[in-house]
Amino acid sequence: MKHITIVTERRLGVVSEITESLAAAEINIETIQTELHDNSSVINLTVDRYDNALQVFQNIGMHAISEDAILLRLKDEPGALAKIARRFTDAGIGIRSIGLIKRDQPFAFVAISTERTAEALSLVEDVLVG
């Protein structure tokens, strides 16, 4: 089952906005979980029409992260990404991309895409989100 992660600002009504937008596009939500951080909400969903849901999130201006990427919460400081990247290179796992998704001082949400997602996940359990 494919899952989607949304990282957005922590505010009232954000879950309703997501569920209503998906309902309007006739997309069925199979599971939904919300994780609250200081100023951010991380929402994990599984839906019946994955690609259409990603399109809906793009249309409503929400940053959706597909399951190809790993979402991490790291200290927002120089070199923090580098330390994580080191874990992958030491394990011989190639990195496709690393991108900063959202800052939530003193942390930052980071999405990483690697060549071997399953193995990569085990290397970053301590900072994994969702």
Place this chain on the structure above:
Amino acid sequence: MAVQQGSFEDCCLSESHNKRLKTLLDSIHIEADRFLGYPVSQQFDYSCLFPFLTYPMNNVGDPYTQSNYHLNSHSFEREVLAFFSKLLNAPDDGVWGYVTNGGTEGNMYGIYLGREIFPNGMVYYSEDTHYSVPKILRILSARNIMIKSQPNGEMDYQDFAETISIFRDVPAIIFANIGTTMTGAMDNLTKIKEILKQRAITNYYIHADAALAGMILPFVDHPQPFDFSSGIDSISISGHKMIGSPIPCGVALARKNHVARIARAVEYVGTLDTTISGSRNAISPLFLWYAIHQKGKLGFRSMIQNCISVANYTVDRLNQVGIKAWRHKNSVTVIFPKMSEKVLKKWQIAVHRDIAHIITMPNTSKTQINAFIDDLIQGIEENDDVTGKQYV
């Protein structure tokens, strides 16, 4: 810009279709007068080139290669490229380029070259890089790492140094911002090269995204390092921004030895065309050529000095009314806190997170700035957005 007050009565369309065109033109005319947030000049008049619009002109292929499609403007395109090559201190006969559809295509070209030279290279770009770059990286399947930005929008060099240390064995493809979209911040090429040198990384490629600043820095007295003399391998500059054009366009230039490599790579398809698209717009090279000859270097210099003067005026005026505004050295992007969203929308001001910006382009007048600030003050007084209160 010459405003065409067309009635469209001569169009071979129904009355309702003519009316729709007129409505659109009227709306564009009104909105163009309140257009402060985006880096495009409206100060151009290419009406004497309109006869060219009656032909199916096409600059298909490489501008330096003979084409069987004779309805082209390749010779003018080459002159435009020669002008930019000199402006950017390129080695004599050492660069190749073409007129693109805009800055993004030039950036794609630069990353494409870097990726072809170093197929396993890692692209480094800062958090404040234009949104189109991650898209390009995805299209090119280029491995990439985003580097943190400093609060002023410039690359965080400590983060860059620490990240690149981990990938010392991987060639580095640096995407340097010479003027970020939101703050006009410029990544320091001297520092970037120092970091590469300290880590003994010799396999690297630097692309400069100088969409707006590429037409500013050549005309100021103390420019930041940004051109071929500063060690870049390729550069992208927009034509429709500072020069101005009704059709988006730009210039991509790269060191010739890099392009030769691409040319070899495409030989198998029987063409030496190293541009990205096939058919290419033949009109925008004429616009750029016309502007270059109409204004000349002195005209551009005067135009840039005026833009900077209006930027200074904007900073001063905003600060005078209690709104903290600032700009980077040699930048025409004036940054201030996001406030009074109704007013920002009216003046088409771009916002990002908690900041907004005005870009003082050649057509931006002090009168417009005054009117905008009057609106802003009124908007805050009417409390249309509480965030504005804290700055006044």
